[in-house]
Amino acid sequence: MNDVRYSAPSTLDEASKAMLAANGTGRILAGGTDLLVQMRSGMQKPGVIVDIKKIDEMMDIKDLGGGSFRIGAAVSGAILGEHKALKAAWPGVVEAINLIGSKQIQGRASAGGNLCNASPAADSGPALVAAGAVLSIHGPNGRREIPVEKLHAGPGRTTLAPGEILVSFTLPARPKGSSDAYLRLIPRTEMDIAVVGVGVSLTIAGGKCTAARVGLGAVAPTVLLVEDAAKALIGSSLDEAALEKAAAACRAACKPINDKRGTIEYRTKIAGVLLKRSTAIAIERAKGN
Amino acid sequence: MSTGQGNSGKYKWIGTRVDRPDGADKVTGRARFGADFNMPGQLIGRVLRSPHAHALIKSIDTSAAEKLAGVKAVITAQDLPEQPNVIVPAGEMQVNLRDITRNILAREKVLFEGHPIAAVAATSDAIARQAVELIKVEYEVLPHVIDVAEAMKPDAPVLHDHLITEGVKPPPTKASNIAKRMDNAKGDIEAGWKQAEVTIEREYTTQAVHQGYIEPHACLASAAEDGQVQLWSTTQGHFQVRGFVSRLLGIETSQIRVTPSEIGGGFGGKTVVYLEPIAVRLSQKSGKPVKMVMTREEVFRASGPAPGGTVRVKLGARKDGTIVAAECEIALQAGAFPGSPLGPACWTSFACYDIPNIKVVGFDVVSNRPKVAAYRAPGAPISAWGVESTLDILAQELGMDPIELRLKNAAKKGTKTSYGPTFDTIGFVETLEAIKNSAHYKTPPKPGYARGVAAGFWFNVGADSSAAAHVAEDGTVTVISGNPDIGGSRASLALMAAEELGVDYEKVRPVIADTSSIGFNFVTGGSRVTFATGLAVVNSVRDMIRELKVRAAKTWGVDPDAVVWEDGMAKPAGSNVGEFEPLSLAQLAATAGKTGGPINGHAQLNAQGAGPGFGVHVVDLKVDRDTGCVHIDRYTAAQDVGTAIHPSYVEGQIQGGAVQGIGWALNEEYIYNAKGRLDNAGFLDYRMPVASDLPMIDALVVEVPNPHHPYGVRGVGEVPIVPPLAAVGNAVARSINIRMTDLPLSPPRLSAAIDAATPKMAAE
């Protein structure tokens, strides 16, 4: 029989050691909404389950001022959604994380877990890429930080080394006139995996877009930072022509597959549609900030 | 929200919205469903399933599994006796015994991914799962075929070497995947085409869809050393379970006692057996009780979905809208073994309409998919998708209102169907009128929204039922029947018993008995329980009233003919009126010991005269032209139910059926990959509607009583799933000006159709 051990350490060093000692059979348990499904289907047969929710830093939300927040990787979507200041500053990030599954899933699922599961369709990915989130990673050799778009190596694979644990992500400070938005396409209105997801974060000053980032999900093996789309927006007055240019950049960036959730043609088209729609929402929000 | 003739107002109890007798149990978690039964010392059973869509089984080696500590029994098809090639009724469909034993455990071949090959019973679920993995099977993988049109081609891989198409003269000499051809006709179709001024012809497809009950199949079997078998099962028909276990394992029927659990949905999918014979055999072999519960994935891969298929429809009409000729050709997936609901698909196709010349041809086709099972009005939604879509094209072509076109051609009392019977009193016209006069239909759709209309038909079913009524010592009443309560039937049966007996609903306790405690009952299905079992309950109460009158007569020393039963009391009649004080049920019960012993009633019958049901649905929806996503704004479903015994549960059946149909229309489908494996075996990617996908569903209850039932009952459950596919499709067609012919109308498919129809320069 498959002999599983469960541990719930209270420090990152203990957790990291437990993962290293498990020699590749260790699995981090945050919200568990992916891990338990994978265990049940036999896809995952962990030797050690390391529950990191007893580690304070993993469960903490810190307001760093100026719109910057540091968020523990294991904080559940429900708790993020109830954080008023965070929601006001980063509505797109919060709505992306709040789109992960049902209310029941929200009670457990975390942005860190969503990222580390490394699905290209994960909702948190495009929004955090657009936000320019920086990840803090704890490992046997101490701390390191990487931009969120460097986490994924391919479907189901991350760049984390053995014993490394994603601890938190930091959303940067940004000027007045900034906001963000995330939209995904699903066939139903809830309870689906994104066929395409687009996150847009931008700053408007004097009627012009002064900064923008665009994240694109479910159209390539990893979440994409679409720099050409951002370039099309930056410096423009965010008119229809600029939006169409950015949409075209998103379509051009797509390297999707045909699968049960959508076709190559559909995903490519929708990437452009959602870029325009999410940008429009972000513009409205930025104007109000 | 009742409309129509409102005959429910005639009654004291019938037509009232009482609390269901099992309500408290079901809101507190006390009610016991299939997986909630346990026995001391029970083992857990698990099934090894085929990873291949089509393969020969060269060998099965169970030795390693048998040696694993904790494993108490392992079985393969060799542990079940071979069965003859004979067809027997199974739930709402027919099955071949030789096939069904192979469906339960594969013999020579595996015919679909998920096909059971072997089963184990072990002291824990974990050990059982591990044991399953230790069974070694050697396969010779064969080419497979999934699609129904592909399976019909002459060079398709053939599933069954012995399968010669039935219904073709002369019979073919070569085996194929076409199990059966079925023909029915009325009038002279060629003469009909000559009269037609407008002719429309289209071909449609639908995909396999699952019933989607939330409770997976589950059972608990205990076979004793003396040969007696106890079985708890979640099923729509515990008598059918008993029958199949008896036939498939060679156990005398009376030795098997099946107790139905509460059932967590079925919709036709729990009228056949999968686990029960395996669990009983494992229990026999191990000498221990064996519990088996399917995972959701197993439910999707290996229990019966409804078929997908192709439907070609041709309609001919005069310019005034009179339909003069109608033709339909239907090919349905049967799954791995013959036996799709082809008959009902063919017979219901034009049943809503009085058309002089009709020709219907159907084909039952096997392919490497799980064997299909009944699903709510089996087959009817598929042919209605084709017929009701084509009618909508005809209405557009003629510039007619779609309700008016249907009213012009509506079947009425005296209309002869293409499949034989002539309708008695039916309520299709009344149902169309209910929609025509509804607030919904009288209000135009919101800007940006489009409206679709479609109709549907189901025969409704009678068949075998038994019931008993017992008076307790205090004058309260127990009504015993033998159909699992899948959606509130306890309440309807108790209401009819209370009405008949003239006592309060609260004084009547309905009980669902096991197979050894009541006579035979056919399955809960086909919308038959409130009609047929209701009739048995009414008759059992009448039998009891007869006895109550005898007892009153004895008490008074008069002839039983001089006693009447009124308002729950025996009263003197004729020349004795005023001579004696009426005797209540409680008084008669109190003296029963002196007047002849316990007072009970019994009834058993084969219910004839099921009243057909008709539904008409109207939907307003919007298609997002950029994404292909559909938003439903408003939905109204009208249906002739005969009499609404419990209006809330009648509405609930209509609403639930409509939403299943909406799911079928929009997103539900079985998706197979190139290897013939199901790619979406879970609730995540098999997309049933969630609450946020839907508006309220307005149910308009039309009541045209069935003349063949004492309270006018027709049955409700099947009809509402028939119209939605085309109602949604017709609204989509009117929204985007493109006639979609292939279901589901999922966002990628709608988006592709919109793009294909949009001039290139406009798109870019």
Place this chain on the structure above:
Amino acid sequence: MAKMHISTTINGEPTEFLCDPSQSLLDVLRDNLGLTGSKEGCGSGDCGACSITLDDRLVCSCLVLAPEAEGKKIETVEGIAQGDQLHPLQKKFVEFAALQCGICTPGFLIASKALLAKNPNPTETEVRFGLAGNLCRCTGYDKIIRAVMEVAAEMRGAAR
């Protein structure tokens, strides 16, 4: 494998159980503790039939590892009624026929109760999205949504 000893509070009762480290909380509730009111419809968090609250937070118990329950407060459908008094949601579900087969009902009740605790005055859209994690295949949701809205209105009235 070594069993773990877990101490929790379930429906107000201090409860201890032994579990395998990889067992789901749903399996423990059903198989170890006999609390079979929570149902398994999918085992993957897609149907909501196993909904419970864990420290007042709505979750799918099939996606909680049993050892995670240590020191936590759990509420299941068995704890909604108080003594012989049904909760208003339970009463209204029966009165409105908001259940047909009843298998999804425990999950809907727990989810509805959690929804109303957070939002006593929900719109129809909020109720529909709030309950989107609970599948019902029988009712088409109509009567469930109506029952929840009605209870919300009654509870607001009573609170006034």
